[in-house]
Amino acid sequence: MISQYAGISPKGDLQLLQRLTKVLGGRSFLHVNSTREGGGVAEILQRMVPILQGLGINARWEVINGDEQFFEMTKKVHNALQGNKETITDAMWQHHFEINRQNAANIDLDADAVIIHDPQPGPLVEFRKKGVWIWRCHIDISNPFKDVYKALGRYALQYDAIIFSVARFARAMNIDEFIIPPSIDPLSEKNRELSDDEINETAKRLGIPIDRPIILQVSRFDRFKDPLGVIKSYRMVKRYNDCILVLAGSPATDDPEGAAVLSEVKEFAANDPDIHILLLPPFSDRDINALQRMAFVVLQKSLKEGFGLTVAEAMWKGRPVIGGAVGGIPLQIVHGVTGFLVHSIEGTAFRIRQLLNAPEMAGGMGKRAREFVRKNFLITRQIRDYLSVWYIMENKGKSTIEF
Amino acid sequence: MGNIMEGFEFKQCISILKSTGKKAGNLNALRDCIAQVSDDCIFHHTYQYFLKEHILEYTNDFAHWAGESLEERSLAEQLSNIDPYEYDNIGDLRKELLSVIGNYIESFPEPREAMPRDEFFFNETITLIFPIGIRVKNLAEFLMAIKFVDVGSIYYHFYEARMRVGNGIDDFSKWIEESLQKKELAGRIRAIDPFMHNIEDIRRHITEQIEMELRRDIQVMGVEE
Numbered sequence: 162m163i164s165q166y167a168g169i170s171p172k173g174d175l176q177l178l179q180r181l182t183k184v185l186g187g188r189s190f191l192h193v194n195s196t197r198e199g200g201g202v203a204e205i206l207q208r209m210v211p212i213l214q215g216l217g218i219n220a221r222w223e224v225i226n227g228d229e230q231f232f233e234m235t236k237k238v239h240n241a242l243q244g245n246k247e248t249i250t251d252a253m254w255q256h257h258f259e260i261n262r263q264n265a266a267n268i269d270l271d272a273d274a275v276i277i278h279d280p281q282p283g284p285l286v287e288f289r290k291k292g293v294w295i296w297r298c299h300i301d302i303s304n305p306f307k308d309v310y311k312a313l314g315r316y317a318l319q320y321d322a323i324i325f326s327v328a329r330f331a332r333a334m335n336i337d338e339f340i341i342p343p344s345i346d347p348l349s350e351k352n353r354e355l356s357d358d359e360i361n362e363t364a365k366r367l368g369i370p371i372d373r374p375i376i377l378q379v380s381r382f383d384r385f386k387d388p389l390g391v392i393k394s395y396r397m398v399k400r401y402n403d404c405i406l407v408l409a410g411s412p413a414t415d416d417p418e419g420a421a422v423l424s425e426v427k428e429f430a431a432n433d434p435d436i437h438i439l440l441l442p443p444f445s446d447r448d449i450n451a452l453q454r455m456a457f458v459v460l461q462k463s464l465k466e467g468f469g470l471t472v473a474e475a476m477w478k479g480r481p482v483i484g485g486a487v488g489g490i491p492l493q494i495v496h497g498v499t500g501f502l503v504h505s506i507e508g509t510a511f512r513i514r515q516l517l518n519a520p521e522m523a524g525g526m527g528k529r530a531r532e533f534v535r536k537n538f539l540i541t542r543q544i545r546d547y548l549s550v551w552y553i554m555e556n557k558g559k560s561t562i563e564f
Numbered sequence: 565m566g567n568i569m570e571g572f573e574f575k576q577c578i579s580i581l582k583s584t585g586k587k588a589g590n591l592n593a594l595r596d597c598i599a600q601v602s603d604d605c606i607f608h609h610t611y612q613y614f615l616k617e618h619i620l621e622y623t624n625d626f627a628h629w630a631g632e633s634l635e636e637r638s639l640a641e642q643l644s645n646i647d648p649y650e651y652d653n654i655g656d657l658r659k660e661l662l663s664v665i666g667n668y669i670e671s672f673p674e675p676r677e678a679m680p681r682d683e684f685f686f687n688e689t690i691t692l693i694f695p696i697g698i699r700v701k702n703l704a705e706f707l708m709a710i711k712f713v714d715v716g717s718i719y720y721h722f723y724e725a726r727m728r729v730g731n732g733i734d735d736f737s738k739w740i741e742e743s744l745q746k747k748e749l750a751g752r753i754r755a756i757d758p759f760m761h762n763i764e765d766i767r768r769h770i771t772e773q774i775e776m777e778l779r780r781d782i783q784v785m786g787v788e789e
Contacts, residue, residue, distance in 0.1 A: 171716075172696070173576045173578060173716045173717070174578070176576070177694055180692075303681060328685040329685055331583035331685070333585030338583040338585060339580060339581065340582065549578075553580060553690050560604050561691045561692075561693065562690065562693070564692070564694040
């Protein structure tokens with residue numbers, strides 16, 4: 162399976178993967194999270210676990226079960242870790258622990274390395290048997306609500322190491338903290354190469370004209386993604402350059418505000434025939450892929466963002482991306498080199514116009530963007546990093562390891 | 565071809581990033597942290613800056629932060645002018661960083677605070693080194709290899725080697741001098757300033773030097789002395 166990535170992923174990454182599997186091959190590697198589908202963690206595990214198995218690692222992926230009360234509480238924990246003030250009672254923490262205790266009885270936790278994703282299954286560490294235990298925190302905990310952070314900390318500190326996506330998300334803790342950014346899979350339905358026929362068929366089916374340059378933003382209908390700001394930028398551009406705006410998103414079941422934001426966006430678009438608002442069903446990966454490939458410029462004009470992997474997705478398709486300078490976006494966009502970072506609606510409009518008027522610059526930027534993603538944000542790099550951390554934890558105290 | 569030449573084995577390094585958990589929000593805190601953090605941390609923010617392929621205005625992470633986040637352009641320029649390859653060890657480099665920041669603070673004692681979440685985050689790395697399966701025996705084979713190896717391999721042999729081998733000597737010129745007995749060519753490669761180029765530039769400069777040498781070798785080949 163890994164051979165499919167030869168010629169796509171950097172050769173050095175694949176070679177280090179081979180070296181690591183020579184020393185870790187045949188050993189067990191368990192991932193645990195709280196959902197089989199939906200969300201970035203599940204998306205990457207669906208692709209990663211078969212690759213690990215193909216490399217000869219005895220990899221497993223287990224999902225914990227919980228009731229409504231449990232997931233309501235963990236949603237609060239998530240929000241509190243991002244800085245919201247939330248009240249979580251002792252009884253709620255007790256229930257959190259109890260659900261994990263029940264899951265620990267049903268899941269085989271016996272593995273040489275275990276990665277527990279996010280806070281929901283955090284207490285499983287109380288039931289560790291052997292091996293290296295790592296907590297993979299996908300959340301920005303740089304400025305958490307203290308009470309909740311402290312309560313969760315009693316579990317976090319029982320792990321051997323923690324992995325964060327961005328250095329800024331980490332904080333001083335008396336434990337090894339590694340920084341591993343997330344990744345995209347170049348062979349998945351969302352990112353694989355598409356033929357012109359496939360792209361044109363999608364455009365036709367979704368009613369998108371391809372006779373003029375397309376400006377695209379793919380995101381949930383969420384105020385933090387600033388869809389109204391995107392429309393304002395488009396209107397500023399439209400006075401000078403004829404173009405099409407596509408806002409594409411899926412309804413998020415866990416986001417009650419989504420419907421309200423969508424209707425605001427529709428109202429604000431005011432029946433402009435060149436604004437296309439697409440509410441795509443979940444798992445519209447191929448359509449998103451085609452939209453990104455037909456776009457001339459891709460926007461991710463977020464006001465607040467986690468890592469913002471949609472940026473890497475569009476960059477991988479060789480598109481110049483204009484992104485808000487928030488969350489993980491500045492790690493993906495090197496301003497002026499692999500895209501543009503913006504701080505305002507006016508800045509977004511200016512950069513769109515700049516790219517529309519200089520297709521050669523847009524092309525060069527897109528090319529560098531794809532190469533930047535190839536070197537830094539592909540799934541093979543993330544697997545390489547996970548196995549490296551496992552091996553490093555088994556060889557603690559060395560700052561250099563030679564194979 | 566009387567003497568047996570030792571081949572050159574290309575290796576590569578990949579660094580796994582670790583957070584130290586330390587951060588600085590202004591110049592005083594930056595200075596205090598630089599005084600305390602590990603050598604690995606200083607190494608990462610200075611020498612490993614050259615692993616970045618898009619070097620824009622700065623030459624190390626401290627200068628980048630001073631310029632971009634604190635908008636202390638003059639300090640950023642002074643820090644950018646510190647060439648880590650001039651120092652024999654991290655301790656001396658650390659002293660120079662502290663001296664430049666200390667002098668600047670004395671002249672401009674009003675500390676400017678970085679925006680929240682835009683502080684300087686101190687990291688370090690654990691480096692994994694592995695052979696990449698390419699061993700060359702002569703200059704022509706070396707030329708083919710240097711053109712196509714990953715940038716991580718050039719970084720390991722040209723940049724990282726200077727700290728490992730010492731005296732500003734890289735692995736490539738060392739092999740060319742010791743095994744190929746080409747002292748002049750080794751000198752020309754050693755003269756390429758690591759501080760002034762990104763890795764792709766280094767690849768291009770080395771390739772040019774090797775091609776020039778091979779062209780010369782071919783011109784004299786078969787000509788009786």
